[in-house]
Amino acid sequence: MRVQGPHDPLPGGRPRRIAVTGPPGAGKTTLARDLSDRMGLPFVEFESFYHAPEWTVRPTWQEDVLRYLERPEWAIEWQGEEVREQMTSRLHVLVWLDHPRLFAVARTIARTVKRRFGRGTPIAGGNVEGPLRTFFTDPGHIVKVSWQRHPVMRARVLRVVAEDRHPGLVIVRLRGQRQVDAWLRGPFSRSLAAARP
Template structure:
C-alpha cells in the first residue's frame, strides 16, 4: 500500500473551508487535527503570548502525523512548513467564500456557538465597518492577499519549497480528498 502525506497544512482565507477540510481529513486519515485559531485566541479573543503559541504549536507538530489548519505564518515563521509533507492551499472563488462565510457566521450567531475558550461571534460585528471585527469585510478586503499567498505556495513547491497543491473549486477539493484516500488505501 502506498501511504500519502501524514503531516499536512491547510491554508486559505476565512470561509474557504480550512477547518472543515482539515477535520474531514483528520477523521479519514486517522491523524490529529490542530486548529491554530483555537490555540491562538484566548478568552475574550485575547491573543496567546507569541512564545507560548509557538511552543504549543511546536509540541503539537513534533509528531509523525497531523493536520494543521490556519494562517499564522507571521507568528510562526516556517515552524510548521518546515515539518509538513504537503500544503493544501484553498483558493476558492470570492462569491463561494463570502456566501459560505456569511452562512457560517449567521448559524454560529443564531446558535450562540462557542468557538474557542468561550469566544462567540457577535451580531454587532456583522454590521461593523471595522474589518478587525467584521470577518466578512476582512475576507472581502483581503481576498487578493490570500489568493496571492496560495499562488506563492504553489510556485514555491515547484522550486524546492514544501510540496503543495492549490485547489480552486469545491469540486477540485472533493476530487483531491478522494485522491488522498486512495493514496492512504482508504
C-alpha cells in the same frame, strides 16, 4: 516542490503532515478535521492555540504551536505568520483552497449566521462573532476580513511556490467545492488505499 490539481496523484503515499490554507470561509478547519479523521492523524484547530477569552491572544501560542509541530504526524490549518515557515518546512502536503473570492465570502456569511443561532462550531476561547448587522460598524467584522484576506492568502502561497525552498512539499490547489470533492474521492482516497498493508 510540486503544485498540482484535483486529479493529480499524490506522490509518496499517505501524507503524515498536512495543512489546509485559504481565506476565512474557505473551509480550512472543516477540511483539515475531515482529513485528520480519514488518515487517523492528530488535529488541533489553530485558533485554539491563538485565541483566549474576549478575543485576547494566548501568550504561549507560538511555543504551543511549535511543540505540536514537533510531532511526527498531524493536520492543521496553515496559519500564524510567526510560525508559518516552521510549519511549511515540516509539511508533506499543503491543500490550498483557492476558491473564488465571492464563494469564500458567501460561506463566511452563512457560517456567521449559523454561529449566531447556535448551529455552528463554537469559536476557540469561548468567543462569539459579531452579528451580520455589525458589518457596517465593525472594521474587523469577519465578513470584511474574508474579503480583505483573500488576495493576501493567495499571495502567501504563491510566495512559497516562487521561493521554492521546500523541495519535498506538494501543494494541491483546489478551486470550488466540486474540486475538493473530486480530490477527496480520487487522489486522496487512492493514496490512503495504497498505504494500507
